[in-house]
Amino acid sequence: MNDPKIDQMIVEMSLYQCLECGKCTASCPRRLSGKEYSPRLLAHKVISERQDEAYIENSVWECLTCGLCRERCPSGVDFNRFIMEMRALLAKTKGLKGYRAHDGAIHSWMRMMTAPHLKQNRLDWLDPGIKVASSGDVAFFTGCAPYFNVFFAGIDVDTLSIARDSVRLLNFLDIKPVLLPNERCCGHDLLWSGDIENFEALCRLNYTSFKDAGVKEIIVSCPECFQVLSEHMPRIIPGFDIRVTLLLDLLQREMQPGSTAFRPLKRKVTFQDPCRLGRMLNRYAGPRELLGLIPEMEFQEMEHSGRGALCCGNCGFINCDASSKQIQVQRLQEARATGADLLVTACPKCMIHLTCTIRDPLMHGKKIQMEIRDLVSVLADQIE
Amino acid sequence: MEPLRILGICCNWSPFACYNAAGMTGMSMPANFHLIRVMCIGRINQALILRAFEFGADGVILLECTDEDCRYGPGPEVGHENVHRVRRILHLLGIRQERLVERTFGAHEKEKLVQTLWNFTKEMEKLGPLMAKNGRKREAVKS
Numbered sequence: 240m241n242d243p244k245i246d247q248m249i250v251e252m253s254l255y256q257c258l259e260c261g262k263c264t265a266s267c268p269r270r271l272s273g274k275e276y277s278p279r280l281l282a283h284k285v286i287s288e289r290q291d292e293a294y295i296e297n298s299v300w301e302c303l304t305c306g307l308c309r310e311r312c313p314s315g316v317d318f319n320r321f322i323m324e325m326r327a328l329l330a331k332t333k334g335l336k337g338y339r340a341h342d343g344a345i346h347s348w349m350r351m352m353t354a355p356h357l358k359q360n361r362l363d364w365l366d367p368g369i370k371v372a373s374s375g376d377v378a379f380f381t382g383c384a385p386y387f388n389v390f391f392a393g394i395d396v397d398t399l400s401i402a403r404d405s406v407r408l409l410n411f412l413d414i415k416p417v418l419l420p421n422e423r424c425c426g427h428d429l430l431w432s433g434d435i436e437n438f439e440a441l442c443r444l445n446y447t448s449f450k451d452a453g454v455k456e457i458i459v460s461c462p463e464c465f466q467v468l469s470e471h472m473p474r475i476i477p478g479f480d481i482r483v484t485l486l487l488d489l490l491q492r493e494m495q496p497g498s499t500a501f502r503p504l505k506r507k508v509t510f511q512d513p514c515r516l517g518r519m520l521n522r523y524a525g526p527r528e529l530l531g532l533i534p535e536m537e538f539q540e541m542e543h544s545g546r547g548a549l550c551c552g553n554c555g556f557i558n559c560d561a562s563s564k565q566i567q568v569q570r571l572q573e574a575r576a577t578g579a580d581l582l583v584t585a586c587p588k589c590m591i592h593l594t595c596t597i598r599d600p601l602m603h604g605k606k607i608q609m610e611i612r613d614l615v616s617v618l619a620d621q622i623e
Numbered sequence: 624m625e626p627l628r629i630l631g632i633c634c635n636w637s638p639f640a641c642y643n644a645a646g647m648t649g650m651s652m653p654a655n656f657h658l659i660r661v662m663c664i665g666r667i668n669q670a671l672i673l674r675a676f677e678f679g680a681d682g683v684i685l686l687e688c689t690d691e692d693c694r695y696g697p698g699p700e701v702g703h704e705n706v707h708r709v710r711r712i713l714h715l716l717g718i719r720q721e722r723l724v725e726r727t728f729g730a731h732e733k734e735k736l737v738q739t740l741w742n743f744t745k746e747m748e749k750l751g752p753l754m755a756k757n758g759r760k761r762e763a764v765k766s
Contacts, residue, residue: 341669342668342669347677348677350757351673351755351757356755357716359717360714360717361716385715388671389712392708437757505656
């Protein structure tokens with residue numbers, strides 16, 4: 240804990256600017272669901288009571304990294320980055336902590352993907368209905384969708400539909416993307432759980448596979464992958480020269496009102512802002528404008544939406560517990576309270592976590608049943 | 624060449640009785656076979672099997688009681704389900720499904736168990752070392 244890096248972090252992430260107003264703790268979903276966790280106290284302890292190692296260490300692993308505290312902070316304390324770098328530091332000196340959900344199976348396969356000689360079968364799901372190219376300038380990043388689809392088969396969440404519908408939308412825009420047979424996980428979950436060594440290995444392997452395929456632009460639909468590819472990969476790989484495009488941005492650019500005809504959808508929908516897409520990448524209007532293109536669709540915001548949106552309860556598959564469940568139940572109840580019958584989200588993780596709670600037999604009778612679909616799937620089904 | 628690493632996850636009851644009896648009578652076993660003894664194969668989940676591969680196993684064999692023989696109830700069925708699901712993940716990773724197998728034993732079948740281990744080891748030697756290994760040190764867990 241006497242690492243000079245911590246002093247450097249305090250300065251860089253503006254922790255000294257903390258006014259101790261407590262807005263962070265008062266808005267923290269983890270705290271509001273009854274956990275003994277306080278971002279304000281963590282900042283205080285890191286600055287002036289660093290001998291309380293146990294408290295600091297526990298708190299650092301407790302955070303959901305949803306970014307609501309940073310959003311509310313009047314002094315601009317960059318709490319997310321602080322947690323990310325503290326985890327990396329503590330993982331190095333004290334070992335990886337934080338309870339891995341699903342006993343770490345997900346982190347396990349992500350680490351296995353750092354093997355240089357891997358020959359994956361990740362494209363078995365391709366069907367003749369979608370057109371892909373064997374070589375070209377533009378690639379689509381599938382991410383972990385094929386893996387999640389198998390692993391979460393038990394709760395019946397179809398993450399592959401996101402990849403399939405993304406490619407369908409690209410085909411609609413006359414883009415035939417290359418799908419890389421040996422792309423790796425983007426490493427988001429390893430980065431946020433402190434495993435920097437393997438995270439960087441994945442970044443380098445991905446960069447090599449992009450280069451080998453001669454790709455100049457990567458289109459990404461998952462906000463987590465996009466954040467890693469566009470913000471962290473250039474930091475790790477000097478001379479990173481691949482354009483990374485978020486599918487939502489591309490759709491928003493190409494599908495202007497009047498330019499694309501959508502079939503009407505007579506449903507009332509609401510939108511879950513994923514933390515990575517909203518608070519970290521600042522895309523609030525995009526998804527709403529795209530949903531607004533569909534005729535006859537009624538849109539209703541949830542009580543907490545946009546900048547104040549509530550987290551889906553878990554990040555990086557660590558520390559999923561009763562408190563996560565409670566956040567998810569609250570989120571689903573908010574969604575139901577809008578009177579909508581379809582919850583649209585834009586991140587596969589939100590879809591997995593919220594579906595998990597819906598399918599939980601212990602949640603029976605909680606009135607949280609709802610259909611959840613990804614934005615790209617909703618759009619792809621309504622194009623003429 | 625480094626010898627292959629074969630991991631057996633063994634139920635404490637029938638299969639371990641066989642393993643024990645085979646050891647007592649001095650039957651020879653593959654030298655690169657490592658055994659982990661668990662109370663029931665139902666204790667094992669997908670993550671633990673995946674982790675065996677992550678930590679460098681070239682082949683994993685689950686030694687189970689027969690379905691009707693389980694001391695606790697659904698143990699072997701949990702085993703079948705896990706093997707089925709982990710194999711699908713291994714397939715995505717490009718790891719051949721022969722590298723993960725499950726075999727069931729009655730308490731008296733020591734010859735069958737030893738033969739199975741030899742066969743499995745030979746099978747793995749035919750496949751060669753697992754290419755999906757990163758060769759770096761594994762996740763450090765410090766207390």
